[in-house]
Amino acid sequence: DQQVKQNSPSLSVQEGRISILNCDYTNSMFDYFLWYKKYPAEGPTFLISISSIKDKNEDGRFTVFLNKSAKHLSLHIVPSQPGDSAVYFCAAIANSGYALNFGKGTSLLVTP
Amino acid sequence: EAGVAQSPRYKIIEKRQSVAFWCNPISGHATLYWYQQILGQGPKLLIQFQNNGVVDDSQLPKDRFSAERLKGVDSTLKIQPAKLEDSAVYLCASSPSSTGGFNEQFFGPGTRLTVL
Secondary structure (H helix, E strand, C coil): CEEEEECCCCEEEEEECCEEEEECCCCCCCEEEEEEEEECCCCCCCEEEEEEECCCEEEEEEEEEEECCCCCEEEECCCHHHCEEEEEEEEECCCCCCCCEEECEEEEECCC | CCCCCEEEEEEEECCEEEEEEEEEECCCCCEEEEEECCCCCCCCCEEEEEECCEEECCCCCCCCCEEHHHHHHEEEEEECCCCHHHHHEEEEEECCCCCCCCCCCCCCCCCEEEEE
């Protein structure tokens, strides 16, 4: 049962424009959400997170928005750069547990 | 600070053979995780260790998979015997947190297993 869903397998954006990656979840017990970035042949690296008590968290070019009522979060990258081309995984964790629950990932391609 | 180390990086075996993967977490990290990432999927937790004790192994196929964490540091994951559906990338991660809730997990590069 996929509790974290990323329904867009891929996204292509022009350099300098905004990239928006979406994520939906079904488990209302999740209270922390994270985005990981993965390059080929490397492990995922942590990008940004948000607690369920917030609706926005910003770190440089990266902003994550959380809509708890819709069980939806999104990652905005502004402006997008070619080096941002990677697979982005949305993940969630419940305070009663420990394991990260990952979505299937969205492959982002930023073209010059 | 050295990252999470894994070996081998690639392994090709035939079905019914055995294979073992090794992970060395970041120094001082109490929690160690093994994930399985099948092509086109997100990583799925197989087992979580807190020091040298198992916290969660509910998704580990225990009839063929086993894992141990020696002295609360290095860990090995073994598959015996392997099946075709075990073809995946096996990721090791570690985190400094010893409790639940948010903990940033640091991932190794993974071992890509191909079962023929």
